[in-house]
Amino acid sequence: MSLKHLIQTLLALPLLLLALHGQTATTPPLDPSGGRIEDRQQLRVLLEGMEAGINKLDIDALLKLAQPDVVITWQNAEVSRGHAQVRAYYERMIKGAGGAAIVRKLSTKATLGGPAVFYGDSAVAYGTTVDRYDLADGLAFTLNANWSTTVTKTSDGQWKVASLHFSTNLFDNALLSAAERMVWYAAGAAFVVGALLCWLLMRRRRPG
Template sequence: MRQIGIGKLTRNFLLGALLVSCGWTWAATAPVLDPSVGRVEDRLQLRTLLDQMEKAISNLDVEAAIKQMQPDAVVTWQNAEVSRGPEQIRAYYNRMLKGGAPIVKKFSTKATLGGPAVFYADSAVAYGTTIDTYELSDGLSFQLKAAWSTTVTKTDGQWKVAALHFSTNLFDNALLNSAERLIWIAGAAAFAAGLLLAWLGLRLTRKK
């Protein structure tokens, strides 16, 4: 009985250490992991996986991201383009960030878990939000608040991303707000130009 008690104490201590270390890594971006929800070890592995994905994306390290994915993983990007498998994912990355005329100069993301992952045998669904910071090659900089979801599957004891989806609010985002401001500025400029032309027209008419 004493040996069993010590074994349980040791397991609880190790579990507590894992929870603390995981909580330290995800302190600002994930809810506290509740052991009562079950599958604690799998949940810890998923948090490590998502942490590695976040770092890879923020570091613009496409190869590190691909290592966390299944061979036929599907990614739906922020611009609604879909890539399947390593070659298409690399192609998207190179077009957007590399080459002679890249669209994006710098990019970083901060991901937050929305809640406990939902498990279905050897697959799970996780979700949350991101704050994405962009600097485009044309000089435009902005932040987008986005949502993400991912399906992960377990193969040979390892969790890998099978699908990853990003989306943003169609009706309230930084690009839309910038476009609206430009429309207002253009409208105000056109109105001012119209007033100036009308004034000049009246002046010319009076001189005649």
């Protein structure tokens, strides 16, 4: 895998990580003392819908669960606002230029950091995730990440995603480790080639 492809993959990951807040894999039981039980149940339905959409890489299903002016900050620090920009990001990163996909398969295991915090008709949720990626070129790896989201209630009583933010450890992640291995492999290959060239030059300079 080339370094250029590795960078392209890193840019593609944030969209796929939209599943971070869409998992029901590890959700704490509803606590009646926390109130807003009906709203909390609706939020879980929303998260289940996000999970189903991401497992199918169905951008249309995901956008139906987002506010029209949703703001998403991806892991490469790029920001998309509104459905059109989110879709454009998907087309560019997931399908790739000329229809060349980067990611072949994705599975996500997410955990809520705690109960959602409500502010009137808005709520904030956060947590962590462990994501498994299988890329089109055969590379497979697991990535640990964090997520946070703000959801708001529409005039007809539906909860939808208003903002979404992703983050991974800049100094300790699977792609960084892969890049470091590539550097060591390249350095080792360069050393071997250099040593071989020196040996050949020395042989040619020896007197007949």
